[in-house]
Amino acid sequence: MSPPPPAPDVAPAWALRSRGLHRHLGQDEGRVHVLKGVSFEAERGQVYAIVGPSGCGKSTLLYLLGLLDRPDDGEIEINGRRMSNHDDAARTAARGEHIGFVFQFHFLMLEFSALENVMMPMRKLGRLPPAAMRERAHALLDSVGLGAKTHRLGTQLSGGEQQRVAIARALANQPAILLADEPTGNLDVRNSNLVFDLLTRLAKDNGQAVVLVTHNPEIAQRCDVTRPMRDGLFV
């Protein structure tokens, strides 16, 4: 594992920065050039919407920015540290510490309660003692309106409630960056608004950069910055 370079003394204004990202998907004849040199920057306390038609590369970009995938070319900086060339262990550590994810399909671990789901990233990071982890998880679930359902299993929660737990979980380690892939895509209008408001309010309160991919123009309009994409490039 190559050690990540030391963090700069002064935190940069950009929580996330990428330059010239290229990514191909598929193999042989099915190989598609999905991202064609995309550059993107996200500032703390700002909410960004990446919009565009299906297949334009929005989600692929989001997974690259979240270090879940590797670019074929280009650079990614998280909190001023260049991460795109690091090995899996360093990228995983950076994910755990600096990035929170919210996925379209909630992605809760259904065998665990809401409280345990929220505590899971904290347990891995191990920054807090167990009692403090539990306290923080309770506070986060309170803040997303699920303080009374902390011990319910994922299967015992509605879609909107599961997504709110996912938001609480994404915020568990106080990440600098919150990435959300269609966070409201599977929810009705009421729950969509609720989830979006939660995301933006909590992120603003904590000074986090929020990047969300969405097809919903109303949601996109309410973001600080909207970046439309087409054919693997921002337009």
Add this chain to the structure above:
Amino acid sequence: MTSPNLRIAYRFLTAKKRAMVMSLSCTVLGVGLFIVTQATTSGFERFFTKTILGINGAIRIEDKIQDTMRSMAAAGGGDSHFARRDGVKYIEGIEEPQALMAAVREFANVRGVSAVVRGNVQLQSAFKAEDAQVFGIRLEDHLRVSDLAEQVTNGSLEDFRNSPSGALVGRVLADRLQLAVGDSLLISARGASRRVQVAAIYETGYREVDKTNVYLHQPEARSLLKRPSGATFLQISLHDPTRAPQDAARLEQVLRHSVKAWQEREKTWLAVFRALRISTMITVSVFTLIASLAMFNTLAMIVLEKTKDIAILRSMGYERRDVTRIFLAQAGIVLAVGAVAGALLGAAVTWLVSQVPLPINGIFKTDRFIVTWDAAHYAGAVLTAVVMVMVASLIPARRAARLEPGDIVRGTAQ
């Protein structure tokens, strides 16, 4: 449980009850079957070994070896001759048993040695006549090389010890001649007859022995068989009977007498037991293989079902090695619970088998199925389970760790 990986492994496992039951069943049955087969297979073999060691000792020394030499005149005339070993010739019996016994006792592994005079006789009771073999022994010596003291079923060894004309008669022979303790019988050999009294009846369980062997005090036997000196064979017991072949070879080399270890003497029966052991081993191996495949399949299915969870864990900062550990921990939990439950099952079934009535009287005597209780069987079973579970879980666990979170999320989201 403090480790997050262990906590996740436990929850994954208990959430998939069918998969958990399947994996556990494989381990429990594997461990249990291993223990039961070992206990039952080695039970009969050990009992047979104990029986024959209790009758004939670990080593027998018979017949003196004499090299046969051929002498030829050297070419070129003159008085020169050369000799060449041409083979070996056996001179029946032991000429100087006391000297030989003294030499045998020098060997560290030797526990006891007994000189025996043997001869064919005819027995005549009030009802019937039977052919038999007389064994003239010095009781104290022979008790050190046999289980005669434990084999007496009627009468007492003390009566035999105190009665110079007393006889120890085998159970089958006593039944045939309708003899009881205290009865007298006539023993005839080489034209002479002698009346002795049944001091005790013994039973080794080895039918051929119980049917033919009569023990007399050595002076009485010498007188009857007209053999005032020497012995037919020396019977030797060892502290470690498993070393008998090596000790026999060394004794033969040093004493220049024909020496046979019990493993050679009983090689036919031992070969039967070995075949039985191999057959059992094949059965256990096939079952272990099937159980491993079933377990592999189950764990591989869990990995397939958990790809989404793997992506979640990886997105939250869990490393590849955490994922490997989670799936190996699942196997570890199955192994720990399965090994304990399997050992308990094995012990319970072994006990039940030991209660099964099974009268055998031929090469040993038993009324029930014989089993062996040996900690080594349990250790072997657990070791086999460790190998089985680890082999079955390693590939799925490594496969789980290799999954790319981006690929999973992309695949699930589409």
